[in-house]
Amino acid sequence: MRASVLLSSLALALVAQAASLTGPRTLVLLDTLDEADAYMELWTDMQERHYNVTLHEVSSPVALSKHDQRLFDHLMILSPKMKDYPKGMSAKSVVGFVAAGGNVMIAGSSELGNTIRELSREFDVEYENKFTSVLDHFNYDTHLGKEKHDAIVVDPTTHMAKAEKIIAQDKVPGPILFRGVAHAVNPSNSLLQPILWAPQESYSWESVNLEESANQDPTLSGKGISLVSVMQARNNARIAFLGSTEMLTDAFFSAPVNKHGDEKETVSGNRLFIEELTKWTFQEKGALDVVAVEHHKVGEWEAPAHYRIKDNMTYTISLAEYHDGEWHPFSADDVQLELIMLDPYIRKTLDQVPLDDQSTVGTFTTTLQLPDQYGVFKFTVNYKRPGLTYVESVTTVGIHPFRHDQYPRFISQAKPYYTSAASMGVGLLVFSVVYLWGGLDSSVKTTKKA
Structure with missing residues (x-):
């Protein structure tokens, strides 16, 4: 019910100009519309920035373009459990949407399905296996991650890229809460950039088998775990990859941060972090x-x-x-x-x-x-x-080049050639004089031998 009311209220945003250069039309894919209630503060922030948000569940048909024209300017995929694309939509259409200048935000979870995983591979991003989570037994929230230590606390001053044009560190007032799946980016792709990564003590592991003994090392750990990454295509379309849908929810926006080992309670920086991330992704800045x-x-x-x-x-x-x-x-x-x-x-x-x-x-x-x-x-x-x-x-x-009459009459570098030509002329003159008038005397007679 609240989702339908939200749709009608957000439609009023059309009367104002969106802050995005690309446009205000935003499609949000959810596993079910009931999940929209968990993101009320996110919708409110976007409404204040004059976005026209369309909430859509994956079981209903939808199209991103019609007659080679985009029907939406931005796409938010908040449906990590999605097994199949909505009718009228495919991985090819999402890639075409980006090629046409559309911006995309993809958020995953530990239950991430193959559909989103294969889509992310189109952009050189590889999510970890299903039912894996980022765990940290030193940097976890004592309330949200008390049981599995899967709600980790990330300090943006040490684990966030110094990219002022994307997210300035002074814009994030406190640590960031994250609970979700890890991903890795292709280091040879210069268009991709990790924005937020895990603490050194973190590792990726199956969150459903924590009590069983491990028989192998984790595939990703420490800084190798990307939590949030961004990509700017060659046509300036922007894509953001998040390993957690929960970090966008009201619970993580307003939750006080109680880091293990710290007695002092701090304020979550999730809301402003996501606000700055969506501003950049939807081309409100930069x-x-x-x-x-x-x-x-x-x-x-x-x-x-x-x-x-x-x-x-x-x-x-x-x-x-x-x-x-x-x-x-x-x-x-x-x-x-x-x-x-x-x-x-x-x-x-x-x-x-x-x-x-x-x-x-x-x-x-x-x-x-x-x-x-x-x-x-x-x-x-x-x-x-x-x-x-x-x-x-x-x-x-x-x-x-210069015209023939624009070159200088005499070139100083050619003086040796000028001297050579002059000397040849003088020599010819001397030779001619000697040859014509400096020969044998005409009075001398020559005699023939018998």
Whole structure:
């Protein structure tokens, strides 16, 4: 009943503009709609950010797109027990949804089925076996994990990635509670990044056979256990992988943290951690946009039809960053310009123009001399940093050689050749004079022999 009331109330969010650049339409897959009551604080947070949330159970048909157009902007899979996709949906459609620019959040549990496990493999993420949990006999909550030590306490200051553009450590007020399954990411995939990992004493083991003696070592332990990981595809679509659905529930949002061995009770950081994670995943922050690109010769203000080799030119690019529902000037010291013709001929770091109160964009500029090589060049800014959408600005220009009348009349480096040519001319003149007028005397007679 509460789920249906929630659906009608969340529909009112359509009257406001969602903070996400991608859009407000969010599909949430649940094993049953009754489970929606456990996530009321999550729905409230998303409603305040003007999302249009559609709760859907896996037993009912649903489609992610129609006529090659996305029906939703974001997909949250909170149904780890799912055995089959809803009718009209498949792993291929989820991958296509990401390829079309949709954002996805996947949360698992110790009862994670093969459906979600195989889907995660499409993105180089491997969840542990079914009925395994992350256990820790030193860093567990004495209330939630009293029996199996499976509700572990994670300190974000030491076990969270220093990725300020994704989740800043100062945004999480306390330790994070986690109860679920471990996963590992492919280290060779540069698009994947673990955000939260387990303490050194943690390990992954079957939570249903804790009383039996172990006959082998755990497959994952310590920092090798990823609890939360994120991925940004090459088209800037974002995917988040969580090993726990419980860390999104009201019970973990509001639970006081009582870590084993600590007498002091602390506040759970789950709510703000999940809020920052969903903001990044749904592109409410960390998005860059190219506002303007300009290039011209030094002393001029308009882009020429073409340049000439060795011209001095100025290149300027303006970037803006989206967060807190608004565009702000982007600031960085590592934006580079490349002049490419098959290979880069010049690579130079751009200087940022100082910002003031009137600045609406971050402006980066540089002045350089074009290479002594003519052809079709690309002025490229390829900026890819963790947590930010990828920027690839390409401007194609032609660089011409000198015309025949633009070369200098005399070249100082050619003086030896000039001297050689002059000496040859003088030598020819001397030889001609000697040959014509410096021969035998005409008065001398020659006699023939008989």
